[in-house]
Structure formats: C-alpha cells, structure tokens
Amino acid sequence: MTQIRRLFRTPWLGPLLALFALYALFTVLAPDTFARQSNLQTMLRQTAVVGIAAVGMTFTIVLGGIDLSVGSAVALTTVVVAECLRAGMGPIAAAALGVLTGGMLGLCNGALVTGLKISPFIVTLGTMSMLRGLAKGIADEQKIDADPRGLDGLMQSHASSFLFPPGVWLMLIATLFGVGLLTYTKVGRQIVAVGSNAETARLCGISIPKTTLFVYALSGLLVGLAGVLEFSTLTVGDPTDSVGLELEVIAAVVIGGGSLSGGQGSASGTLVGALLLTVIKAGCTHLGLPNWVQEIFTGFIIVIAMSIDRLRQRAR
C-alpha cells in the first residue's frame, strides 16, 4: 500500500504516462512514419544532447541553482573540439578536451556564484553572453571545418554499436549516474540538503561553497560531453549553434519533477522530460504540422506539467 502511494508521489509518473500517451497518439496518427523502428532510433539520438546536458542541469536545479549558459557552452565546446582536431589532435584527445572545457566553464560559473555571492541566474546570464562571444571570437565568426572521423560515429548506428549509437548509451549511462549520485551517495544527499534548506545544511557542517563548486563543475563536464555529441552531429564547430538550448534543458528538468526553488528533481524524471520534448517535436514533424504549432504545443505541455505538479504538491 505504501509502495503504491510512494509510486503515486513520484513526480515524473505523470510525465511518463504523458510520454507513453503521446507516443501512442502519434503512432496511431502517423503509423507509416512515426511508428517505424528507425524513428525510435532517430528520436533517441535527437534527445542525447539535451538529455546529457539536462542530467547536469538536474544537479544544478536540485542544488537550488540554474545555468543559462548551457547553449553557449555547447557551442564553445564544438568550436574547441573542431580546433583541436584541426590542430592535429586525435579524436579521443579532442573529445576529452571538449569535455574538460565544459567542466572548466562550469567551475567558473560555480566560482562566480560562490565568490561574488551573485544569484546564479544573473551570473549565468552574463556567462551565456560571454561564452557565446568567446566561441565566435575563437572561430572568427565562422563554422570551423574539421575532419570528424572518429567522432562522427558517436551519433550513428553502425554494426559494432549495440542497439543504439554510442551517444544514446552515453545519455542512458549519464542518467543512471545521476540517479545513483543523487539518491545513494553522500555528496548527492548533501546537494539535496543544500537545495532544500541551505541554512540548515550549513549549520550541520555542509560546506555550501564546496558543494556549489562541485555541482557546477560536474554539471559543466556533462555539458562538455553534450558539446562533443553536438559536434559529432554537426561534424563542424559552430559558434552560432545551440542558441536557446538551455531553455529546452531546463524544461526537461522541470517537466521531470525538478523544482526551481531547489531540493527536488531526479535524473530519471529529467530523461522522461527530455524524451517527452523530442516526441512532441518528432510527432509534429511526422504529422506535417508547421513549426509554430509544435512550439505552442511544447509550451503547453510545460505549463500543464507544472500545474499538475502544483496539484500534486497541494494534495500532500
């Protein structure tokens, strides 16, 4: 009985049902195209970048923070990876440097938030613009062509990949990692504690600056990984790419039960949120609906998800 009640309290149960319902709906409406198995593959692939960045954003939001610089950081990462490849680096080294770039940018965000005691919204609003500019400066405001061999395979299904392209596996692993970290590790519970009530956490001896730095750096590493996958998709370094990606990422977290006031959110819910966004997009495309319908629909789903969450909180 308590098991069932607990299940109903799972914040992402609603979105999960909505995900299945929408999937079923589009399958019925566009049986020839949407229901095809290759489309499932495509949709998972399209979710990978948002999904991985959103796991990082889950940590940030659970901590009570926010990161608006995700889109710019992804673009900057694609540029860095492309430049590295052009400089003659191997694909693994270039990808590693891309991930580290994301981590460094995250660390900078965290340092600004803790050091200057400015709200993360303002800090990352600033770095969003700075990183975008930096990406454009490095790339000389052009797309950077580089030989993507070795990295382009990340987002393609081929004989050696098991069921899904490696990028999709990375997304699933990142999600599992996120679930494990937030639920079962000491640092994860400390993140929840800080987001839930920072003052109490501080009085209990949890270092808020350290936790904040850790979260933004970790979240940055995942953004870096998302950037590498984005490069793999684009096969060029593009400083104008991923504008507004952060909003999609935040939407995924929030649909999945994340609370912008901190303390609540889960990586599994976030994955559901990210998939839901992709299914809406893909479904609308398959139905031949214009882009604007899709955008209205997406926004509608976000608002609905929030109001359902509100009701759930009140029922408690």
Added chain:
Amino acid sequence: MTESAAPALLRVAGLNKSFGATRALSNVELTLRAGEVHALLGENGAGKSTLLKILAGTQSADGGSIELAGRPYAPRAPQQAQALGVAFVSQEPALCPDLSVAENILLGALPARFGWIDRAEQNRRAGAALARVLPKGAPLPEFAQRAGDLGHGDRQLVCLARALAQAECRILILDEPTSTLNSNEAERLFDVVRELTKNGIAVLYVSHFLEEVERIAHRYTVLRDGKFVHSGAIAGTARSELVKLMAGRDVQELFPRSERSPGEVVLDLQELAGPRMPITASLSLRRGEVLGIAGLLGAGRTELLRAIFGLDRVKSGTLRVKGIIGPGSPARRLAQGVDLLSEDRKGQGLAEALSLGDNITLSTLESLGPFGLVSPKKRAAIAQSYLERLGVRARGPEQQARDLSGGNQQKICFARLLQHGADVLLLDEPTRGVDVGSRADLYRIIDELASRGNAVLMISSYLPELLGVCDRIAVMVRGKLGPARSASELSEHALLLEATG
C-alpha cells in the same frame, strides 16, 4: 526542585557584545548546572538571542569569559559547539524538507562507505537518536519519510534527535520550543526534556510562556536591555515577580482600561457555520467593546474570523455587518470598515522586505497623491505619525520591516489597520511572539481603540490577556462558540475548564 549540589557545567561571566554602536550584551552572567532546566527570560531585544548565538557558535563575544566544565569555551562555528557538546534547537524547526527523517537527523555526519550512503547504519543511528527523544513505548516515525511531510511536533523531535546525535550532548539550548506546538506535542516535549535532564544534560530553555517555565524549569536567569538582572530558583518565585523582573515595571500596568461605552451592534452572527469550522457561532459585537474568544488550538477560532472577513465560505447561518446581510469578500469587508490582523504576521501580515512606510500605507495608496502617484513625502509623514503614536522602536519610516522585533512589527500591522480607517477590528492572536513590554503597548492601543468607539473581536490563547483586555469573553470548543460573558465574572480557571470541557 533545585539540586544545589550539582556542579556548574557552564559558567558565563562578564560577557559583552556590541553591534556597531548598539550594546547587545553587557556584563552578562549565567550559570548552568548539570541536570537542570534553566529558563532564560527577558523581553524581545533583551539580549537572549545574542547570548544563545554566542553559546551556539554562530557569533563570537567581544569580551568576558565562558567556561564549559572548567575549560574555556569559545566556539567559532556551530559544528565546533556541537563537537564540544552544546546543541542548539532553533524556534523554527530547521529541517531540509526534501530529505528523509533519518537523513535530517544525521545530516552533519551521513554514514557512508567510499561516498555511498550506508542506509542500514543510517537507520540504526537515526533510530538510536530518535529513541532518546521519544517517550517510552511511542512508535518511531518512518525513517524514509520525507521530513517536510511531518507535523510541527515531529519536526521538532527530529531537530532534537539531530542535536543529540551529533556528539556527546551536554548542554541543550531550546529557543521557544513550544511556540509552534499544540498542547499534546508540548506535553511530549516536556517529557523528553525531563528524561534528558535525568541523564545529566543541562537544558537552557527560552520561552515567553511563564506557565510553561514554571512547570518545567528549575532555575531562571532574567536579562533586560542586554544586562543581567537576576537569577534564582523557580520554586518560590511568583509569576508576577518574574514579569516584573523582565519588564522592569509592575504587572498591574499591563492592562490599561479606560472608560468604554458600548454602542450599537456592528457585527451580528446567528448560527454561522463554515465548510468545516466553525460548526456554529452566534455573537453580537458592539461599538466600544472588546469581545474575546478563548479556546484551544484547533477549536476553530481562526476559521471563525476568516469566515467573518470573507476569506472562507459561509455554509449556513447569517452574518450581519452594520445591519447589512450580504456575501462577503475581503475587499467588501474592508469597504465596510472591517479589517483582520492575521495570526501569521510574517506570512500574511507584513511585507518584510518593504519599508515601514510602505507597509503602513500599502492598502491606502490612493490617499498618497493624485492619478495613482505616490508621494514619498506624504507617506513618510503618515508613517512617522504612527511610529510616534504607537511607540514603535524604529529608526524611521524608511527602515525595513524585517529589521524590527516581533512587538514592533505587530505595531506596524496595527498602524495599517488604523490607517485603513477600519472600525471593526478582528484580531487573531495579536500578541503572539511579542515581548512583555510591547504587549503592554498593544494593550494600550486596543484599549484606546475601544474607548474611541471601535469594535474589537480578539482571539487569544493567553488567558490573563483576555481577562485583562476584554469586556466580554466567549469560549470556543470544537467548533462551537459558547455564550459571551462579562470578563469580570470569569477567571482563568473557569475559562480553561470550559475550553477543555
């Protein structure tokens, strides 16, 4: 009750602390003995909080000495205080609502192996800590339960368990522990405190409720204006004596009562019932009188005021305001001259981030200038007049409301009611969390309002206050309001009997 043989566990002498030019503590002394409950008494602003903060390690003293079991004690952080055995439980239970009960108890030292939480060990330790703060035989709360879903009483127990779990606790500081508890929960807390003292723990107990202090404490120390006033045994000290020490004035002055002449009926209820509470309430309130409503927490008193003010639906019965029956909404009631002072000052009464001037004039902005403009000069002038009239201790109209003590904040709430021009005032626990000195000011204000022909309907859980301030008192029991009787015919004893009957 005193055990004079018990050794001094904590000895504070000549303690000083200043904030800028304000002297918060000067030459304060305090001696805590092992196994005693020691009440720290004083008005708001007397320096109790500052002393507690210094003992808990969140602030450091400027001068003086503190000795814990004979060794100098000067914690620089709460964790250090805890490690030395001094635990602090704040007034509002400080919990992380999204964490589980067990996690909240062990938050400072979550048991983990290579970073992974050891759930079994966590539950074992949390259980041990909870067992110490639960009366014998009481069921343990579920460890995995979300702490935010607990009631106030259970939250406090979790905080207590945490305080005791973190290190070998020798001194437990409780700041207004019962202010958010109902009477059952408070009784449970008293049992726990008694149990702890049996094990040699000294409890420093801060409370505004003297009845409570008389029941639980062995000795007391009174502070006033940051200075040590007196210390002694509770047994053999009269309550009036304690109040006198705290306020520095006689108790009799507390309840001024000028000539009041009841006029026409302005509020008339006939068998009023709300959706759940009240079940039935009939009363008539006249101009120039103060009608009190006594009762236990949860008896439906707040719901009655909410129904009158139009915040809750009226299910049946009639409600006449100044002779008019009609649907109520807060806006309509305000227009009729009815205003409500909420019991939840922070949540519903005051915009803490705004200035005093803004708070006072918030509901009457149209009077501050033409075409929706707000004249800061006019606002300041209006606010200043209230600050003087109500005796608010503040720097001026531009000060933020959150900087004020509870009593002074409540005066600001009163000022807004007055500025509104309301003549039927619904007051819900107007002196909750207000120190003795400011209470006297509030009583004076209520008396002044009544003598000028305003009608006041007032809820209070503090019986001496009801008896002192009101002309008539009715008792509410489980949603049913009894008949109003003249306060002069009633006693604390009689009211209590009726309320619990």
